[in-house]
Amino acid sequence: MSERPAAPDAAQLIGAARTMIMKVGSSLLVDRERRQVRAAWLAALAEDVAALRETGKQVIVVSSGAVALGWHHLGIERPTTLDRKQAVAAIGQSLVMNAWRAAFEPHHVAVAQLLLTRDDTGSDRRRENARATLAMLLEMGALPIINENDSVATEELQYGDNDQLSALVAELAGADALLLLSDVDGLYDGDPAQPDARHIGHVPQVTAEIEALARQPLEGSVGTGGMASKLTAARLAGERGCGTILASGRPMHALARLQEGKERSTVIGVSCDNADAKASR
Numbered sequence: 001m002s003e004r005p006a007a008p009d010a011a012q013l014i015g016a017a018r019t020m021i022m023k024v025g026s027s028l029l030v031d032r033e034r035r036q037v038r039a040a041w042l043a044a045l046a047e048d049v050a051a052l053r054e055t056g057k058q059v060i061v062v063s064s065g066a067v068a069l070g071w072h073h074l075g076i077e078r079p080t081t082l083d084r085k086q087a088v089a090a091i092g093q094s095l096v097m098n099a100w101r102a103a104f105e106p107h108h109v110a111v112a113q114l115l116l117t118r119d120d121t122g123s124d125r126r127r128e129n130a131r132a133t134l135a136m137l138l139e140m141g142a143l144p145i146i147n148e149n150d151s152v153a154t155e156e157l158q159y160g161d162n163d164q165l166s167a168l169v170a171e172l173a174g175a176d177a178l179l180l181l182s183d184v185d186g187l188y189d190g191d192p193a194q195p196d197a198r199h200i201g202h203v204p205q206v207t208a209e210i211e212a213l214a215r216q217p218l219e220g221s222v223g224t225g226g227m228a229s230k231l232t233a234a235r236l237a238g239e240r241g242c243g244t245i246l247a248s249g250r251p252m253h254a255l256a257r258l259q260e261g262k263e264r265s266t267v268i269g270v271s272c273d274n275a276d277a278k279a280s281r
């Protein structure tokens with residue numbers, strides 16, 4: 001009887017990738033109680049990213065947090081209308097970049113801010129410009145930190161959330177791995193807060209059945225889009241040959257722990273054969 005190939009895991013996918021997009025959600029970057037950046041946690045993540053870059057891999061970060069940091073900074077109620085979100089994002093975005101800059105300073109890595117709207121990936125000319133700038137930044141050894149340009153993105157120009165923006169950036173950069181770090185360690189077949197929900201380690205392809213597992217975001221969560229948008233992003237990335245990892249960024253050194261196989265995650269859009277072939281390249 002032939003042995004069934006092992007399901008691909010996060011360590012394998014990261015190990016085989018040449019270019020990885022790492023998305024950090026608001027719920028990770030921002031401490032809701034203290035209403036500020038989780039600086040010690042971010043410093044540990046930056047150490048992991050710096051170490052990964054040292055192995056010759058290219059890393060691009062997509063970071064949320066502008067809206068959450070903006071409203072926390074002002075000490076106001078969470079904005080619900082687009083115009084209020086746009087205004088607080090303008091305040092929060094400088095705090096987002098400041099946090100990343102401080103985290104990478106000890107590693108002598110220059111961070112570069114790129115703010116994109118749907119227009120930038122919708123038009124050929126602007127997409128080529130964004131692609132060329134990203135390539136140049138990577139060549140210069142800088143670390144691109146991308147967010148949606150919330151302050152100018154009206155409904156028609158919005159990606160909606162950074163999960164889908166990450167998938168578009170993966171396409172722009174020709175990335176082979178998309179790591180979506182969130183507050184949950186992957187996809188569950190039910191409400192992850194319930195003890196009977198089962199963790200799903202490998203999803204070869206995002207089908208309608210898989211999409212139906214995504215539940216509505218919880219009331220009061222700082223994130224946008226919830227699991228549904230992560231699955232859409234994984235599907236988009238998969239269509240372009242880029243595998244996705246859904247993982248929790250909660251632990252200190254979350255990235256290093258994933259690379260060491262110490263954390264569970266959900267790997268999407270990579271078949272067993274595909275993972276074997278990539279790993280042996």
Ligand SMILES: Nc1ncnc2c1ncn2[C@@H]1O[C@H](COP(=O)(O)OP(=O)(O)O)[C@@H](O)[C@H]1O
Nearest residue numbers: 025026027182187188213214215223224226227
């Ligand atoms: N089937 C599911 N499996 C895992 N998490 C789910 C599922 N359905 C909904 N979720 C929710 O998705 C949330 C993550 O999305 P979100 O809050 O937008 O995070 P982020 O800010 O990191 O983008 C989790 O906290 C979890 O409650």
Ligand SMILES: N[C@@H](CCC(=O)OP(=O)(O)O)C(=O)O
Nearest residue numbers: 026064065066067161162224
């Ligand atoms: N561009 C927005 C992020 C929107 C978003 O996707 O948030 P999240 O679900 O926390 O990744 C911001 O910076 O606040």
